[in-house]
Amino acid sequence: MAAVGAAPLLYQQQAQAVGDGCYFSSMSSQFSHGGISSTSSSPASSFSAALSATPAIAADPEAQFDISEYLFEEGAFSASLTPVVPVPAVAAAGASSATAVTARSAAESAAAAERPRTERIAFRTRSEIEILDDGYKWRKYGKKSVKNSPNPRNYYRCSTEGCNVKKRVERDRDDPAYVVTTYEGTHSHVSPSTVYYASQDAASGRFFVAGTHPPPGSLN
DNA sequence: CGGATTTGACCTGCGC
DNA sequence: GCGCAGGTCAAATCCG
DSSP, rough: OOHHHHHHHHHHHHHHGGGGGGGGGHHHHHHHTTTOOOSOOOOHHHHHHHHHSSSSOSTTTTTTEEEEEEEEETTTTOOOGGSSOOGGGGGGGHHHHHHHHHHHHHHHHHHHSSSOOOOEEEEEEEESSSOOOSSSSSEEEEEEEEEOSSEEEEEEEESSTTTEEEEEEOOOSSOOOOEEEEESSSSSSOOTTTOOOEOTTTOOOOOEEESOOOOOOOOO
């Protein structure tokens, strides 16, 4: 999929176009939204699910935000997809902690082999805030301190009725500057903040927001 | 006043 | 069987 490689660029353009209110979810609409397009485990639906789960720009424009590492995937995700996920060079700074997390995920994956497979994806993000606005509305339902970590883990559930997607948010035990976000499941609906672009300014290269709903025939 | 958050209790799975 | 750890529930509380 050629469009996948352009994802980071597109992301930047959207950030310029709409300031602090844009989301990856608007990009995911181009690839079809996970859960709506199909329930199969094809790479396309898997990647769209990954994108819909990707944390985007924080609501607070002053907050530092940097997607640093794509940690793991399981369930319907294909291992071959890993290289296409954008992983900024910042990841190298936390190599040791990244290894630890990956090892944990390997153990979890082994255990998950016996469980019903659910789509699951995790990101390690350098951010001053823990609540990264990914375009969906989340309701917090629990908080738990975890062993071997000074930081509590927060549990969120998608507040949209009928959608049972969950996410866990916790600060990296090795480097509190990083936030580890784990998404579980696939949204059964479109992001409430999904935006669509009607045109692109030839001079500036910026996109213009057309609205929060797709134009007729745009989702073919 | 309604929705979101907090937080202690409870449930479940797993290792010993 | 028991204890521990992770995950979830639900009543109390907070907040816009």
